[in-house]
Amino acid sequence: MKDRGMLLKLNIAGFFLLVLFGWLFTAAAVTLRPEDADTFLLLKWEGVSGVLTIIIVLALMFVTIVIHEAIHGLGFILLAKARPTFAFRGVYAYAAAPEWYIPRNPYLAIGLAPLVVISLVGVALMAVVPAAWIAPLVLMCVVNASGAVGDLWVAVLLLRQPPEALSNDTGDEIKIYIPTRNRVAHDF
Numbered sequence: 001m002k003d004r005g006m007l008l009k010l011n012i013a014g015f016f017l018l019v020l021f022g023w024l025f026t027a028a029a030v031t032l033r034p035e036d037a038d039t040f041l042l043l044k045w046e047g048v049s050g051v052l053t054i055i056i057v058l059a060l061m062f063v064t065i066v067i068h069e070a071i072h073g074l075g076f077i078l079l080a081k082a083r084p085t086f087a088f089r090g091v092y093a094y095a096a097a098p099e100w101y102i103p104r105n106p107y108l109a110i111g112l113a114p115l116v117v118i119s120l121v122g123v124a125l126m127a128v129v130p131a132a133w134i135a136p137l138v139l140m141c142v143v144n145a146s147g148a149v150g151d152l153w154v155a156v157l158l159l160r161q162p163p164e165a166l167s168n169d170t171g172d173e174i175k176i177y178i179p180t181r182n183r184v185a186h187d188f
Contacts, residue, residue: 010149018146025122025141029134032127040134057139064140068114068147069095075110076100087171092150096171104158107167111155115148 030037072095073084082097102110122141126134154174158167166177 010153013153014146014149017149018142021142021145022138025119025138025145028123029126029138032123033131033134036131036134039131040138056136060136060139061143064118064143065093065147067118068144069093071114071117072110075113076102079106079110085171089172094171096169098168098170101166101168101177104161104163104165104167107169108155108158111151111158112148115145115151118144 029040033040069086073086076082076084076095076097080097080100080102082100082102084095084097086095087093119141122137122144126137129137154167157176158165161176161178164179168175168177
C-alpha cells in the first residue's frame with residue numbers, strides 16, 4: 001500500500017468489483033427471496049429516513065471492515081500460530097503478522113478467508129433472516145467482496161510462486177521470499 005500507483009489501480013479494480021458483486025449478491029438475494037424483493041430493493045433516501053439510511057450504511061461498512069480484519073487475524077492465529085496486529089491507515093484497515101514468515105498456502109487461506117466466509121455466511125443468512133435484514137446483508141457482502149481487491153491481488157501474486165515461498169505481512173506491504181534452488185555451497 002506504499003505504492004500510490006498500485007493503490008490507484010486497486011481502487012479502480014475495486015470499483016468494478018463493487019458493480020460485479022453488487023449485481024451477484026443482489027441476484028442471489030432475489031433468487032433466494034423473490035417474494036421479498038420489493039421490500040429489500042427499495043431504500044428510503046428522503047428526509048429523516050434518508051439520513052438514517054446513510055448512518056446505517058456507514059455503520060455497516062465499518063462493521064464489515066472490522067469483521068473482515070478479525071477473520072484475517074483469526075487466520076493468523078489458527079493457521080500460522082502468529083499473533084496478529086491490527087490498524088486503520090487512512091482509507092484502509094489491516095491485520096498483519098509482521099514478525100512471521102508464513103508459507104504460501106496457509107497465507108492464501110488467511111488472505112482469502114474473509115471473502116469466502118463473509119460471502120457464504122451472508123448468502124446463507126439471506127435465505128432465513130427477516131426481509132428487512134436482507135438489504136444490509138447484501139450491502140455487507142458487497143462491501144466485503146469488493147474491498148477484498150487487495151487480498152485477491154496478493155493471492156494472484158502468491159499463486160505464481162512456488163509452494164515453499166514465504167510471505168511477510170507488515171500491514172503496509174507484503175514481502176514474498178522465494179527460496180533459491182540448486183545453490184552450491186563452497187568451502188574456501
